[in-house]
Amino acid sequence: MKFFIVCPGGLEAVLAQELEEIVTRPEIKALGRSSIEPAPSSLTGGIGVEGPLALSMAINLYSRIASRVLLKMTDEPYKSEDDLYRQAKAIGWEDWFSSNQTLRVDITAQRSPLKSL
CATH class of the missing domain: 3.30.70 (Alpha-Beta Plaits)
Structure with missing residues (x-):
């Protein structure tokens, strides 16, 4: 890991x-x-x-x-929000927590080419 x-x-x-x-x-x-x-x-x-x-x-x-x-859940290059979505979708989240649990996402970015970060 x-x-x-x-x-x-x-x-x-x-x-x-x-x-x-x-x-x-x-x-x-x-x-x-x-x-x-x-x-x-x-x-x-x-x-x-x-x-x-x-x-x-x-x-x-x-x-x-x-x-x-x-x-690190993934370490793939990205160019767009769609790339991030695809990478996040490919992770086996069920290995880490059940559907009854919640997930909090915090993002810190510097010089990101993405508009939504």
């Missing part, structure tokens, strides 16, 4: 170091293989991580820098 670990702008390199320390803990290594993207050279507001779902929970528990741990 791919995650994006959110942090305040400017702390990406520090977060990357902290994540390296977290994933090398014996109890975290036992969860399975994980990888951390290199710290970006520009401000991105976070670091990408790949690993099992339990890794996201461990990061949420142990990180002092991360403000959120987000699961």
